[in-house]
Amino acid sequence: MDIRIIKKLLEKYYEGETSLEEEAVLRDYFNNEDVPQELKKYQSQFVFYQREREIEYQNYDFALPKDREIHHTKKQLYWIPAAAAVILLIISIIFFLPQNPFSHKQSNMITVTDPDSTYRITEYALYAVSENLNKGLGKLDKLEYLQEGMNALNKININLSNKESN
């Protein structure tokens, strides 16, 4: 690099008139080339600036401050639509399940409160279970009690529907 060019650039430099490219030329020269004695006094400055460029912060434990009061007026609620979308998804999944907990076909379950029906039906149920238990254990062939229970149940049906129509 021609020493005259360097000298010219240096003049501009100290007037604050060099461009970034020109400053790059100076920096490059003083950091990489053999500097003649008359220019040596300028070298340390450019070497210094170059060295400074390489200083790093070196504390990359980056955590956003959470325990301070942060005022975000505009953008902090973006996650609400996301959460709402997920909840809607869950609800729609529940609706499409075979056992839909929200469907309301009219329930016609008959609740028995009178003592007589209570007794009869309980008896029927217990006998039905008992027979089948024994059947499974090979002790009974006939289903007589089951049949009797069925009749009892039918009678109750008729009674109840009679009551309703009254």
Place this chain on the structure above:
Amino acid sequence: MLLIFDFFVFNTVEENEYISKIIPLQDKLYRFARRLLKNEEDAKDAVQEVIIKLWEKCSMIDSERNIEAFAMSVTKNYCIDKLRTRHIQLVPIKGIFPTQKSLNPDIMLEQKEEIEIVEQIIATLPAKQRAILQLRDVEGMEMNEIAKVMKMKPNNVKVNLSRARKKVKEKLEAYENGYKNY
């Protein structure tokens, strides 16, 4: 019940954007703060504080705005503030200056001494000039960018840059010539 389930961690979209923009600036901010405050520990604290400040203000930054210039500007303001509240102007003294050049100079060693001197000379400059010198000669910012950060007119920046550079040169020469008072 909710205390048990801390296994999901995620940032908001804006947090990630913010982090990805600010992290690359940390080095620059640190160097700038270090130049102004003349102290590495203080500079590290400054960066932390500035990052927090930037987060608080980040919703006010629109994407077109030059985040770097803004970040540097915040840093500058913070540091100038800190300087004002300091009771003692810190001038790091790293050793006794030799009164004359050694007779058998090893170039590297010589340069090393001089580099330290340069740093100390810059530390004696007023804060404004230190800042401009840093932004131009170390960070390579354009004149109008520096003007934005410093809130000065570009021409004013040029004048101060020139003054700062000249002063460094003069004081270095004074040292070279063996004067103690510089």
Place this chain on the structure above:
Amino acid sequence: MKKQKIRILNTIVILIGLSLQLAYSADIDKIMNKYSGQDGFTVVNIPGSSLGYVFNEMNGSKERNKEDDKKIKEIAKDISGIKILTYSKEDGGKILPNAIYNELLAAVNTKEYSQLMNVSKKDEKVMMLVKKDANDKVSEFLMLTYEPDEVTLIQITGKLNLNDIKDLTQPKENKK
């Protein structure tokens, strides 16, 4: 901010888990309710209150043979509920009983219950399931039966002694 979001996300995960749980538990109540409104089905529920009154406070029905009475009372006093579902085409059902049996079987035969008995013939099927409590006693009993004309699902909840129930129909004398 971050903690709040973590909590909400976790609550959502829990909700998903619960809803899936609901999907696969055999809630007998739900099943009974669901079918009670459909053609051909009859669903009867005897709540604990009725049972308690009849078998603990009253002295049983006077019409019955005293010995039967005693046995049934002995068993029934610890029962907290009975539900019976029957399905037959005669009652208006349009679907084949076999299909209904299979449907109910799929609904109740979940891992909450363990199989006690399984009879599977062409014209007769019986499936018995039990749920046991912490002390290994039967706390819930299900019986699902199939015959060509009819399907029955009986649920008995409470403290049950299956042996006593079995002994109900080991007649030493003719009951009628």
